[in-house]
Amino acid sequence: MDALxxxxxxxxxxxxxxxxxxxxxxxxxxxxxxxxxxTNLAHxxxxxxxxxxxxxxxSRFDLPFPLALALxxxxxxxxxxxxxxxxxxxxxxxxxxxxxxFTIGLIFMSVAVARMIFGTLQQPVELPESLKGPLALFxxxxxxxxxxxxxxxxxxxAVLWFGVERTLWGAMVRAAxxxxxMAQAIGINTKRLFTITFAVGSGLAGLGxxxxxxxxxxxxxxxxxxxxxxxxxxxxxxxxxxxGPFVAALLIGVTDTACxxxxxxFGAFFIYVATIGLLLWRPAGLxxxxx
Amino acid sequence: xxxxVGYAADSRLRxxxxxxxxxxxxxxxxxPNYLSLGARVLTFILFALSLxxxxxxxxxxxxxxxxxxxxxxxxxxxxxxxxxxxxxxxxLLAGASAAGLLxxxxxxxxxxxHGLAQLMLTLxxxxxxxxxxxxxxxxxxxxxxxxxVTVAAIFGQFRFDMYGRTAYLWCLALVFAGWWLVRRLxxxxxxxxxxxxxxxxxxxxxxxxxxxxxxLTVYTIAAAIAGVAGVxxxxxxxxxxxNVLGFEPSGELLVMLILGGVGRLYGxxxxxxxxxxxQDYLARQFPxxxxxxxxxILVLVVLFARGGILGxxxxxxxxxxxxx
Numbered sequence: 001m002d003a004l005x006x007x008x009x010x011x012x013x014x015x016x017x018x019x020x021x022x023x024x025x026x027x028x029x030x031x032x033x034x035x036x037x038x039t040n041l042a043h044x045x046x047x048x049x050x051x052x053x054x055x056x057x058x059s060r061f062d063l064p065f066p067l068a069l070a071l072x073x074x075x076x077x078x079x080x081x082x083x084x085x086x087x088x089x090x091x092x093x094x095x096x097x098x099x100x101x102f103t104i105g106l107i108f109m110s111v112a113v114a115r116m117i118f119g120t121l122q123q124p125v126e127l128p129e130s131l132k133g134p135l136a137l138f139x140x141x142x143x144x145x146x147x148x149x150x151x152x153x154x155x156x157x158a159v160l161w162f163g164v165e166r167t168l169w170g171a172m173v174r175a176a177x178x179x180x181x182m183a184q185a186i187g188i189n190t191k192r193l194f195t196i197t198f199a200v201g202s203g204l205a206g207l208g209x210x211x212x213x214x215x216x217x218x219x220x221x222x223x224x225x226x227x228x229x230x231x232x233x234x235x236x237x238x239x240x241x242x243x244g245p246f247v248a249a250l251l252i253g254v255t256d257t258a259c260x261x262x263x264x265x266f267g268a269f270f271i272y273v274a275t276i277g278l279l280l281w282r283p284a285g286l287x288x289x290x291x
Numbered sequence: 292x293x294x295x296v297g298y299a300a301d302s303r304l305r306x307x308x309x310x311x312x313x314x315x316x317x318x319x320x321x322x323p324n325y326l327s328l329g330a331r332v333l334t335f336i337l338f339a340l341s342l343x344x345x346x347x348x349x350x351x352x353x354x355x356x357x358x359x360x361x362x363x364x365x366x367x368x369x370x371x372x373x374x375x376x377x378x379x380x381x382x383l384l385a386g387a388s389a390a391g392l393l394x395x396x397x398x399x400x401x402x403x404x405h406g407l408a409q410l411m412l413t414l415x416x417x418x419x420x421x422x423x424x425x426x427x428x429x430x431x432x433x434x435x436x437x438x439x440v441t442v443a444a445i446f447g448q449f450r451f452d453m454y455g456r457t458a459y460l461w462c463l464a465l466v467f468a469g470w471w472l473v474r475r476l477x478x479x480x481x482x483x484x485x486x487x488x489x490x491x492x493x494x495x496x497x498x499x500x501x502x503x504x505x506x507l508t509v510y511t512i513a514a515a516i517a518g519v520a521g522v523x524x525x526x527x528x529x530x531x532x533x534n535v536l537g538f539e540p541s542g543e544l545l546v547m548l549i550l551g552g553v554g555r556l557y558g559x560x561x562x563x564x565x566x567x568x569x570q571d572y573l574a575r576q577f578p579x580x581x582x583x584x585x586x587x588i589l590v591l592v593v594l595f596a597r598g599g600i601l602g603x604x605x606x607x608x609x610x611x612x613x614x615x
Binding site for chain 2: 033039041087090091094096097098100101102104105106107108109110111112113115116224227228231232234235239265266268269272275276279280283284285
């Protein structure tokens with residue numbers, strides 16, 4: 001009985017940590033898709049870039065961990081602004097097929113670049129001593145880094161939600177998601193709004209990739225392999241919303257961890273089957289507005 | 292986008308439409324050392340044709356078309372290596388039916404959604420197939436792949452020789468059959484209704500067209516054709532590996548189609564030809580740059596040349612004609 005309880009607790013704990021990471025990475029995708037209607041399959045590239053930045057900042061340049069995390073956010077956000085202005089902006093009105101092909105092209109290029117710079121091997125993360133080892137909580141032991149992940153991600157999410165729900169910028173984003181033409185008509189500079197939102201979303205993806213580098217292995221095939229998960233989070237949660245993907249990400253994190261723990265031979269089957277069933281029931285996702 | 296091929300156009304064969312076949316037969320006699328590459332190109336032409344049918348004509352964006360290709364490849368491989376069924380025609384029929392059935396079942400779900408959810412589901416179906424092929428090691432060989440595939444003589448007469456001549460002609464015959472079928476489809480009223488759905492789904496629905504049924508039909512047909520292409524790959528390579536499934540082959544196929552030109556029928560011929568020949572030369576020498584290159588090509592085609600190679604040549608021809 002106690003063994004079952006402790007495995008339940010452990011699955012829930014690791015699942016929540018994984019789900020938090022999935023959410024931090026995918027939330028930007030949900031918002032940019034809802035806001036700009038842009039199918040950005042290359043979103044995982046930003047997460048991978050964040051992971052590589054963290055790993056090289058820690059092991060090659062010996063930077064402290066908080067600085068490395070901050071760098072992964074800032075650098076990815078900065079690069080994404082350039083990409084958005086130079087490339088993405090040209091395709092805002094384009095068909096879905098064109099956006100899909102364009103972003104797949106970006107994935108191919110980034111995979112090649114990652115392979116050239118870092119090789120094909122998985123990058124190990126050198127955590128600082130203070131984040132290694134177990135932490136005793138409620139009479140059980142939890143890996144300290146996962147606890148840190150959950151706490152840190154939760155606070156990031158709280159900041160993000162505050163930003164979207166309570167600030168002027170958030171109000172403008174919500175207005176533009178609901179009705180872009182009307183938002184423009186009342187004088188919101190949607191072009192600048194897009195750029196800033198895109199940068200924040202990509203930066204968060206970079207941060208998520210960096211935070212989760214220990215859970216989701218950083219290797220060149222990352223944008224291909226994780227794409228399904230990010231898309232599941234966004235489409236199950238409902239794009240354009242903040243809450244939907246959060247619920248979806250936690251569900252997927254816990255389910256995936258549970259499946260891998262108890263039914264490893266089935267791999268990710270259950271996730272896919274559940275996703276298909278859920279989308280048949282609610283095609284617009286859990287919290288999406290039906291089109 | 293300009294689509295010169297369709298129901299409204301003249302359905303008689305133009306002289307240019309003989310060109311691919313003349314070239315294919317000329318290659319057989321003039322370049323005997325390149326027949327295995329040729330068979331590979333032909334296989335991917337058939338695969339790209341099936342993709343063009345759903346992406347180019349029906350407007351369904353899919354990231355998981357390799358699921359059907361891989362199903363065909365694995366069905367043929369398992370029949371031959373595990374069950375000892377070596378007859379190529381039976382393998383073909385089994386591969387096509389299995390892929391078609393998968394297309395019907397998954398299409399019934401996928402085509403109810405659209406946009407992002409649809410994209411994700413096509414990807415998820417391919418991911419599930421990859422997962423099955425990877426985990427069911429006793430049947431599929433898992434990550435090591437499935438070797439020991441034997442193929443008997445076609446009609447008991449034509450053996451697969453070591454020079455790849457039979458394989459080449461076998462692929463050519465099936466590409467011809469596939470081309471004929473696809474061409475008939477797109478010049479038919481059925482093809483016209485697909486184009487209509489692509490251009491304006493809502494309006495097609497309001498004039499009473501059975502949109503869902505049409506899409507499901509074309510999805511199933513395309514899946515079966517992709518299955519045939521998969522069977523051909525197994526028969527010519529006598530090996531099946533995990534690389535026939537998943538996101539990368541689907542992505543590469545999209546690159547080939549886009550490179551040739553989407554929704555033009557012959558884009559599916561030009562794209563794989565150029566792509567695979569370039570791959571044969573470049574990919575072995577510069578694998579990293581190769582990947583970078585195909586990504587770059589995709590980005591450039593989308594940004595500057597949306598009609599692909601055929602679109603560019605059309606535009607050039609028009610300019611030349613305009614001057615004279």
